Amino acid sequence: DGGITQSPKYLFRKEGQNVTLSCEQNLNHDAMYWYRQDPGQGLRLIYYSQIVNDFQKGDIAEGYSVSREKKESFPLTVTSAQKNPTAFYLCASSPRDGNNYGYTFGSGTRLTVV
Amino acid sequence: DAKTTQPTSMDCAEGRAANLPCNHSTISGNEYVYWYRQIHSQGPQYIIHGLKNNETNEMASLIITEDRKSSTLILPHATLRDTAVYYCIVRVGNRDDKIIFGKGTRLHILP
Numbered sequence: 264d265g266g267i268t269q270s271p272k273y274l275f276r277k278e279g280q281n282v283t284l285s286c287e288q289n290l291n292h293d294a295m296y297w298y299r300q301d302p303g304q305g306l307r308l309i310y311y312s313q314i315v316n317d318f319q320k321g322d323i324a325e326g327y328s329v330s331r332e333k334k335e336s337f338p339l340t341v342t343s344a345q346k347n348p349t350a351f352y353l354c355a356s357s358p359r360d361g362n363n364y365g366y367t368f369g370s371g372t373r374l375t376v377v
Numbered sequence: 378d379a380k381t382t383q384p385t386s387m388d389c390a391e392g393r394a395a396n397l398p399c400n401h402s403t404i405s406g407n408e409y410v411y412w413y414r415q416i417h418s419q420g421p422q423y424i425i426h427g428l429k430n431n432e433t434n435e436m437a438s439l440i441i442t443e444d445r446k447s448s449t450l451i452l453p454h455a456t457l458r459d460t461a462v463y464y465c466i467v468r469v470g471n472r473d474d475k476i477i478f479g480k481g482t483r484l485h486i487l488p
Binding site (some may be wrong): 291295298304307308311345351353355365367368371373 | 411413418420421423464466471475477478479481
């Protein structure tokens with residue numbers, strides 16, 4: 264079945280360490296997105312990519328980095344510069360053409376920095 | 378900022394229809410209205426979308442006003458499993474297309 268996979272589901276890291284969250288999709292979607300969600304809050308956009316080798320900052324990109332070397336993959340690195348990295352991270356993908364398609368979301372990665 | 382406004386929370390009795398409103402007064406002519414829901418600690422799930430006509434699928438119905446400035450998501454027979462946060466979203470639909478999520482409506486289904 265086609266879908267979008269995020270791994271790991273839970274991640275613990277020490278303060279000051281960089282950590283990379285994986286996001287893979289086999290839906291042949293052009294666009295991919297990373298969102299952050301804090302408890303009781305909505306989703307905030309970190310980075311998004313409409314096409315391979317291209318990506319744009321979202322509303323809260325500081326302290327994060329991404330790459331888009333393959334259509335299927337859009338990993339997110341949470342760097343030591345991110346002041347408060349503990350959160351629930353969601354990856355999504357969508358077809359780029361047209362205005363008639365929704366997003367498919369992964370099941371999320373819950374990052375806890377100790 | 379999100380282009381939609383929704384009530385923070387709503388209650389609905391199990392078995393009754395849940396009607397979730399959304400205002401999107403600045404919607405453009407080529408923008409669709411999408412609804413998603415997020416069950417606790419899961420990724421959001423697509424429910425339904427529409428442009429100007431009312432839409433229905435196996436999950437819900439979407440009623441869009443004639444002026445397109447508001448819409449209502451209807452869950453016809455709510456169950457406890459429908460307890461979730463429901464997001465109403467207007468999709469921009471150009472090269473910089475990205476979905477902006479508001480805080481949504483927290484729907485509580487009461488037994």
